[in-house]
Amino acid sequence: MSLLDVTDLRVSFPGRGWRAKPLEVLHGVSLQIGHGETLGLVGESGSGKTTIGRAVLGLVKPAGGGISFEGENISRLGARERRRLAKDIQVVFQDPYTSLNPSLTVGDILAEPLVVQGTSARDAKARVKTLLDQVGLPADAAERLPREFSGGQRQRVAIARALAPAPKLIVCDEPVSALDLSTQERVLDLFIEIQRETGVAYLFVSHDLSVVRHISHRVAVLYRGDLVETGPAATVTSTPSHPYTQRLLLAAPVANPIEQKARRDERRKVAALA
Numbered sequence: 001m002s003l004l005d006v007t008d009l010r011v012s013f014p015g016r017g018w019r020a021k022p023l024e025v026l027h028g029v030s031l032q033i034g035h036g037e038t039l040g041l042v043g044e045s046g047s048g049k050t051t052i053g054r055a056v057l058g059l060v061k062p063a064g065g066g067i068s069f070e071g072e073n074i075s076r077l078g079a080r081e082r083r084r085l086a087k088d089i090q091v092v093f094q095d096p097y098t099s100l101n102p103s104l105t106v107g108d109i110l111a112e113p114l115v116v117q118g119t120s121a122r123d124a125k126a127r128v129k130t131l132l133d134q135v136g137l138p139a140d141a142a143e144r145l146p147r148e149f150s151g152g153q154r155q156r157v158a159i160a161r162a163l164a165p166a167p168k169l170i171v172c173d174e175p176v177s178a179l180d181l182s183t184q185e186r187v188l189d190l191f192i193e194i195q196r197e198t199g200v201a202y203l204f205v206s207h208d209l210s211v212v213r214h215i216s217h218r219v220a221v222l223y224r225g226d227l228v229e230t231g232p233a234a235t236v237t238s239t240p241s242h243p244y245t246q247r248l249l250l251a252a253p254v255a256n257p258i259e260q261k262a263r264r265d266e267r268r269k270v271a272a273l274a
């Protein structure tokens with residue numbers, strides 16, 4: 001049994017204007033994530049990546065299809081049952097500057113969800129220490145406010161917060177795209193290390209193929225609300241079979257200008273064939 005099973009998921013949003021038809025943004029998406037696995041979800045802006053993540057988190061109600069977590073259908077749970085699931089499914093958002101409460105210390109940010117779930121203040125304090133260590137932050141970070149940290153450090157705090165209840169799945173929505181390149185690499189490596197230590201699974205949303213190649217076991221490619229290709233990360237990101245993935249791959253930036261030109265020529269060829 002998969003950890004997460006998304007079957008034929010359809011999501012619509014109300015159209016604009018009084019006669020507008022609902023806008024269907026996911027047209028029947030199916031994907032699975034196993035225990036301890038990372039599925040990279042890649043696609044251009046507006047293809048529906050975030051909507052899939054929000055549906056898994058229960059923030060968007062599906063118009064059709066189902067979402068199961070460890071065999072339980074979770075697509076239509078009420079608020080109370082959803083809170084129970086918060087222990088197992090957590091999230092890391094893109095922007096570490098807005099996702100942390102600026103008036104709480106890092107220690108309180110990490111302890112709050114634990115205390116809400118019934119952990120004693122003393123145990124929560126000890127857990128905060130472990131979490132800070134796990135994400136590579138010093139113990140005295142607990143006494144400081146988010147604004148005292150860089151973007152990469154804040155994202156480490158956000159990761160620690162997600163890890164606090166020891167979840168089985170973390171939805172990571174573009175968690176490194178607000179960071180500079182070298183910080184991106186360090187934070188991606190942290191995600192990998194944490195997975196090795198804890199066995200947590202990731203649904204890792206990104207528009208950047210090189211990021212998902214680095215972190216994923218499997219990659220799913222979304223194009224305008226449909227999955228066009230799913231497979232092992234190495235295969236999808238080096239010898240993709242769908243023309244859209246080929247275009248994504250060729251559009252990824254490379255440092256070497258000769259390779260850049262070769263890619264530009266190849267891109268024109270693929271575009272002419274599509």
Ligand SMILES: Nc1ncnc2c1ncn2[C@@H]1O[C@H](COP(=O)(O)OP(=O)(O)OP(=O)(O)O)[C@@H](O)[C@H]1O
Nearest residue numbers: 013014025043044045046047048049050051052207
């Ligand atoms: N709450 C909403 N109401 C109406 N339309 C929405 C809503 N949320 C998303 N959409 C629309 O759904 C489509 C998919 O959006 P989504 O954010 O899932 O795409 P994405 O692939 O994550 O894009 P990006 O990489 O830019 O975040 C877009 O056309 C978007 O405008």
